Amino acid sequence: MMDLAVIICAHNPRTDYFRRVLIALQGQRLPRDRWELLLVDNASSKPLASDWDLSWHPNGRHISEPRAGLSSARQRGVRESTGGVLVFVDDDNILDPNYLSLVLDI
Numbered sequence: 304m305m306d307l308a309v310i311i312c313a314h315n316p317r318t319d320y321f322r323r324v325l326i327a328l329q330g331q332r333l334p335r336d337r338w339e340l341l342l343v344d345n346a347s348s349k350p351l352a353s354d355w356d357l358s359w360h361p362n363g364r365h366i367s368e369p370r371a372g373l374s375s376a377r378q379r380g381v382r383e384s385t386g387g388v389l390v391f392v393d394d395d396n397i398l399d400p401n402y403l404s405l406v407l408d409i
Contacts (some may be wrong), residue, residue: 305362306407307338308386312368312376314345316394318354323397325355333403335360339386343368345376 309328313321328340339362344351346369357363368379377391390406392398 305337305339305384305386307333307388307390307403308341308380308384309338309390309392309403310341310343310377310380310384311392311394312343312345312373312380313347313351313394314371314376315347315349316351320395321355324392324394327397327400328392329359330400331398331403332400333407335362337407338362338403339384340364341366341380341383343376343380343383345373346371 311324340357340360341364342351342355342357343366350367352365357365366379366383368376380391381389388406390403
């Protein structure tokens with residue numbers, strides 16, 4: 304079980320925004336072996352796995368949710384997660400490098 308799970312639910316995200324979201328996650332100070340990254344593809348017109356490489360994260364994975372809607376995507380992320388604490392990140396949120404560490408401190 305991971306300490307924390309970052310769940311991103313996305314439907315056709317804007318490339319320029321989403322790239323910055325992933326770069327910010329790569330820069331998190333919390334060691335990657337303490338958190339997982341779940342990218343829930345919420346019925347995007349082109350599968351997100353074909354454009355967004357998560358291999359930089361040892362606990363990163365793509366999940367497909369064919370039912371459109373944020374509730375369906377979040378529920379899928381919760382079911383797939385092994386994290387003790389869940390952090391939902393929108394596909395246009397850029398987190399401070401200390402964000403995940405502070406979440407666990409709180």
